[in-house]
Amino acid sequence: MTAVANRIPRELRSPRVRGAGFDVEKVRHDFPILREKVRGRTLVYLDNAATSQKPQVVIDAISRHYERGNANIHRGVHFLSEHATEEHEAARGTVQSFLNAEEASEIIFVRGATEAINLVAQTYGRTQVGPGDEVLITAMEHHSNIVPWQILCEQKGGRLRVVPINESGELLLEEFQKLLNTRTKIVAVTQVSNALGTINPVRRIIEMAHRENIPVLVDGAQAVPHLKVDVQALDCDFYVFSGHKLYGPTGIGVLYGKSALLDAMPPYQGGGDMISSVTFEKTIYNKLPYKFEAGTPHVAGAIGLGAAIDYVNGLGMDNVAAYEHEVLTYATEAVAAIPGIRLIGTAREKAGVLSFLLGSIHPHDIGTILDQEGIAIRAGHHCAQPIMQRFGIAATARASFGLYNTKEEVDALVEGIQKVREVFA
Ligand code: 7TS
Numbered sequence: 535m536t537a538v539a540n541r542i543p544r545e546l547r548s549p550r551v552r553g554a555g556f557d558v559e560k561v562r563h564d565f566p567i568l569r570e571k572v573r574g575r576t577l578v579y580l581d582n583a584a585t586s587q588k589p590q591v592v593i594d595a596i597s598r599h600y601e602r603g604n605a606n607i608h609r610g611v612h613f614l615s616e617h618a619t620e621e622h623e624a625a626r627g628t629v630q631s632f633l634n635a636e637e638a639s640e641i642i643f644v645r646g647a648t649e650a651i652n653l654v655a656q657t658y659g660r661t662q663v664g665p666g667d668e669v670l671i672t673a674m675e676h677h678s679n680i681v682p683w684q685i686l687c688e689q690k691g692g693r694l695r696v697v698p699i700n701e702s703g704e705l706l707l708e709e710f711q712k713l714l715n716t717r718t719k720i721v722a723v724t725q726v727s728n729a730l731g732t733i734n735p736v737r738r739i740i741e742m743a744h745r746e747n748i749p750v751l752v753d754g755a756q757a758v759p760h761l762k763v764d765v766q767a768l769d770c771d772f773y774v775f776s777g778h779k780l781y782g783p784t785g786i787g788v789l790y791g792k793s794a795l796l797d798a799m800p801p802y803q804g805g806g807d808m809i810s811s812v813t814f815e816k817t818i819y820n821k822l823p824y825k826f827e828a829g830t831p832h833v834a835g836a837i838g839l840g841a842a843i844d845y846v847n848g849l850g851m852d853n854v855a856a857y858e859h860e861v862l863t864y865a866t867e868a869v870a871a872i873p874g875i876r877l878i879g880t881a882r883e884k885a886g887v888l889s890f891l892l893g894s895i896h897p898h899d900i901g902t903i904l905d906q907e908g909i910a911i912r913a914g915h916h917c918a919q920p921i922m923q924r925f926g927i928a929a930t931a932r933a934s935f936g937l938y939n940t941k942e943e944v945d946a947l948v949e950g951i952q953k954v955r956e957v958f959a
Contacts, residue, residue, distance in 0.1 A: 671683060673698050674729070806828065
């Protein structure tokens with residue numbers, strides 16, 4: 535352990551978690567990739583905000599589907615097609631419970647958070663936003679919660695408005711309140727920032743918007759891996775996330791929408807499965823959720839996502855959140871203690887993410903040197919360029935944590951950063 539890490543208070547230094555119910559060493563055995571060597575070193579994977587690694591149960595669920603259960607769904611009369619349909623719909627039920635949605639038909643399978651936001655912008659947005667109307671987002675959105683709304687505003691003559699943040703990376707709620715007006719047609723806000731780690735008070739934000747009868751879309755891409763989410767308690771109108779950040783496969787994600795809203799929205803894409811009848815004169819659209827699921831869906835992906843949710847539920851999201859909070863607190867103190875470090879994103883409520891700069895060293899150089907030690911972090915603007923502009927920087931180095939990361943890995947990160955300092959001394 536480094537001298538710096540030794541300055542961390544003893545109770546935070548203990549690699550064992552105090553809370554019962556979460557055994558990280560046992561959890562790590564569930565993830566085969568964590569046994570891989572990278573550049574001759576044991577992998578230290580700290581790029582979970584980009585994508586998380588997959589437990590064996592998810593890998594097995596996907597393999598089992600292709601080995602024994604593969605068929606197209608909703609259209610076959612044969613055994614395998616019925617079986618695949620059941621598994622796909624069971625996964626929808628698993629997502630429904632995970633988010634505590636009222637109905638399974640409020641769960642739309644999409645490719646990921648990005649597609650979900652584009653879907654809402656081009657269906658709900660296209661019908662609701664007219665010339666002079668406003669879409670309200672925040673200064674800490676990922677590009678995928680900015681650009682779809684910009685495209686919509688360009689198409690419809692609308693105006694994109696942005697809630698500012700303070701130096702710690704927290705939303706200014708009084709500014710949010712001031713920006714809400716009769717022209718605001720939708721609020722779209724991230725629950726957890728991918729570049730700063732800030733946890734936004736989305737319950738409060740939704741209450742404030744609803745007082746003015748404005749619906750709210752919550753981008754949960756960085757929230758679902760770290761926090762328990764209940765869409766009915768939040769009362770959000772739309773909630774989106776990607777499977778691959780939640781220990782599930784890539785190419786599958788979720789749009790939750792309140793059924794009254796989804797019912798009233800036009801379809802997003804046309805094709806098979808989203809119709810109940812077609813003639814050249816007129817097409818009658820299918821009921822929810824199929825109206826929004828044109829074409830053959832990612833059946834294996836949905837099944838894999840269901841397995842991932844079963845996995846995290848088995849650990850208990852509250853246990854995961856408590857454990858991760860402890861690791862992030864430990865990492866924040868250890869990294870902040872390194873001379874020359876500047877943390878970007880120091881909100882009181884944070885999850886998963888530690889963004890930093892080291893003197894004037896380019897984050898890519900930090901990332902490259904850490905990579906030589908087998909430590910995977912991300913360096914860049916994290917698809918959140920406006921945040922970088924807000925802080926007057928081009929990029930950050932970002933360590934992002936998942937449920938399998940340990941305090942020993944944090945110590946390895948700290949030692950790696952010390953190496954970077956030596957190289958650039
Ligand atoms: N919203 C947030 C808050 C995100 O962090 C991301 C991806 C997305 C939406 C888009 O998710 P996708 O699965 O549709 O691509 N964030 C990151 C990241 O931080 N590094 O790589 C991808």
